[in-house]
Amino acid sequence: DIQMTQSPSTLSASVGDRVTITCRASQRISSWLAWYQQKPGKAPKLLIYRASTLESGVPSRFSGSGSGTEFTLTINSLQPDDFATYYCQQYNSYSWTFGQGTKVEIK
Amino acid sequence: EVQLVESGGGLVQPGGSLRLSCAASGFDFSNYWMSWVRQAPGKGLEWVANVKKDGSEVNYLDSVKGRFTISRDDARNSLYLQMSSLRAEDTALYYCARNPRMGSFFKGFDQWGQGTLVTVSS
Numbered sequence: 001d002i003q004m005t006q007s008p009s010t011l012s013a014s015v016g017d018r019v020t021i022t023c024r025a026s027q028r029i030s031s032w033l034a035w036y037q038q039k040p041g042k043a044p045k046l047l048i049y050r051a052s053t054l055e056s057g058v059p060s061r062f063s064g065s066g067s068g069t070e071f072t073l074t075i076n077s078l079q080p081d082d083f084a085t086y087y088c089q090q091y092n093s094y095s096w097t098f099g100q101g102t103k104v105e106i107k
Numbered sequence: 108e109v110q111l112v113e114s115g116g117g118l119v120q121p122g123g124s125l126r127l128s129c130a131a132s133g134f135d136f137s138n139y140w141m142s143w144v145r146q147a148p149g150k151g152l153e154w155v156a157n158v159k160k161d162g163s164e165v166n167y168l169d170s171v172k173g174r175f176t177i178s179r180d181d182a183r184n185s186l187y188l189q190m191s192s193l194r195a196e197d198t199a200l201y202y203c204a205r206n207p208r209m210g211s212f213f214k215g216f217d218q219w220g221q222g223t224l225v226t227v228s229s
Contacts, residue, residue, distance in 0.1 A: 001171070034215030036152075043202055043219035044152065055217065087152055091208050094166045096154040 006099035012107040019075040021102045023088035032092040035073045039084045109133040116223030129186040129203030132134045137181040145199035162165035193227045
């Protein structure tokens with residue numbers, strides 16, 4: 001199975017900060033990567049697919065990049081609504097796997 | 108409005124069985140791959156299984172192969188997960204999720220239900 005490793009596990013930031021989360025795959029996955037946001041008690045929400053394509057309705061302050069084994073999710077000018085846990089997920093090959101999550105906390 | 112509503116969760120003893128259902132509305136269910144994704148309490152997300160839009164292909168997480176069966180009934184706009192030989196480590200919130208396919212590739216999980224909780228304990 002392809003392992004997905006996110007870093008950091010926790011990130012403390014302030015409103016207005018630029019935040020970057022990294023996701024590394026144990027094998028090359030081309031661009032078959034998605035990013036999700038999850039808030040406590042809620043279902044995940046798709047933010048980005050195919051590594052860099054913004055899902056409809058997602059604010060443009062979110063962006064994704066990378067291919068192969070290294071990927072990043074960037075949030076420009078962090079907003080109060082962005083404090084949540086973020087997951088990457090590969091869908092290059094079964095079993096589809098998620099990263100362990102990165103919690104973005106208020107500094 | 109797209110809606111996915113899961114049901115069927117509950118408390119079951121180790122070795123027992125449970126059938127989860129997901130009622131879909133607001134979109135053409137028959138045209139989408141569908142998945143089950145689970146989340147153990149306080150833990151991360153884990154994809155469990157998916158089924159092709161015509162039901163002709165299914166895929167499973169290795170640890171549930173032979174124990175879980177995913178199926179769909181397009182006439183009822185419903186997705187199912189039959190779970191048997193349940194273990195404590197299957198305890199989780201089980202989400203139904205939609206898998207849009209764009210040409211030859213997937214888009215991820217773009218719609219999710221609110222989940223149904225399965226607790227395996229004696």
